[in-house]
Amino acid sequence: MEGYRIRGLQVGDGAALAAAYRRNRAHLAPWDPSRQESFYTDEVQEREVERNVALAEEGRSYTYPFWRGDQVVGRIVLSNVVRGPLQSGTIGYWVDREHQGRGLARAGVEHVVVAATAMGLHRLEAGTMLDNAASQAVLRRCGFREYGTAERILFIRGEWRDHLLFQRVLHDDPPGNPGR
Numbered sequence: 001m002e003g004y005r006i007r008g009l010q011v012g013d014g015a016a017l018a019a020a021y022r023r024n025r026a027h028l029a030p031w032d033p034s035r036q037e038s039f040y041t042d043e044v045q046e047r048e049v050e051r052n053v054a055l056a057e058e059g060r061s062y063t064y065p066f067w068r069g070d071q072v073v074g075r076i077v078l079s080n081v082v083r084g085p086l087q088s089g090t091i092g093y094w095v096d097r098e099h100q101g102r103g104l105a106r107a108g109v110e111h112v113v114v115a116a117t118a119m120g121l122h123r124l125e126a127g128t129m130l131d132n133a134a135s136q137a138v139l140r141r142c143g144f145r146e147y148g149t150a151e152r153i154l155f156i157r158g159e160w161r162d163h164l165l166f167q168r169v170l171h172d173d174p175p176g177n178p179g180r
């Protein structure tokens with residue numbers, strides 16, 4: 001992780017994210033929903049950043065880009081944050097094709113584990129396509145346990161695809177804060 005930085009999304013990050021998505025279009029295509037051309041523009045990414053910064057302020061979803069200098073080289077999202085008796089969130093991530101194999105995904109997951117624990121969440125979940133061995137290896141390495149398959153849950157490359165489901169329970173304390 002030397003030379004890399006993970007931090008919360010900030011207004012103004014859109015252009016660096018758009019450049020990363022343009023560089024990684026083919027790399028991410030097997031695992032991502034299909035995108036409109038406008039998705040790869042600085043303007044649309046900056047609008048997405050503003051939307052996601054607002055979601056973080058509302059406590060619903062948190063995006064953390066990975067940086068190498070002023071270049072975005074991946075990102076992890078903690079989304080679907082649910083409070084009450086569930087105290088749960090979902091993670092999703094990708095790493096720039098040129099920066100894979102250096103522990104970035106693992107560092108991103110651990111960063112979110114620490115943040116989610118501090119927020120009082122109890123559990124994180126993640127889903128991978130059945131043939132995404134790399135992502136499954138990341139999750140297992142980070143202490144996630146496979147708990148089932150969701151059939152035809154996600155529309156990717158023209159078909160409803162199955163997902164392997166993973167979770168990691170962070171602690172067994174009761175929900176700490178009545179506001180949560």
Ligand SMILES: CC(C)(COP(=O)(O)OP(=O)(O)OC[C@H]1O[C@@H](n2cnc3c(N)ncnc32)[C@H](O)[C@@H]1OP(=O)(O)O)[C@@H](O)C(=O)NCCC(=O)NCCS
Pocket residue numbers: 027028031093094095096099100101102103104105106107127128129132133134135137138141
């Ligand atoms: C999956 C992905 C995020 C992995 O990122 P990464 O930064 O290369 O992963 P890391 O270097 O942190 O690897 C973490 C662990 O997973 C293992 N791993 C990573 N890629 C692997 C692969 N292709 N095959 C087997 N194991 C793999 C590593 O060996 C490492 O374990 P170790 O610490 O015991 O050596 C990256 O390949 C990617 O962005 N893929 C395309 C998008 C994607 O699939 N996103 C996830 C959708 S669910």
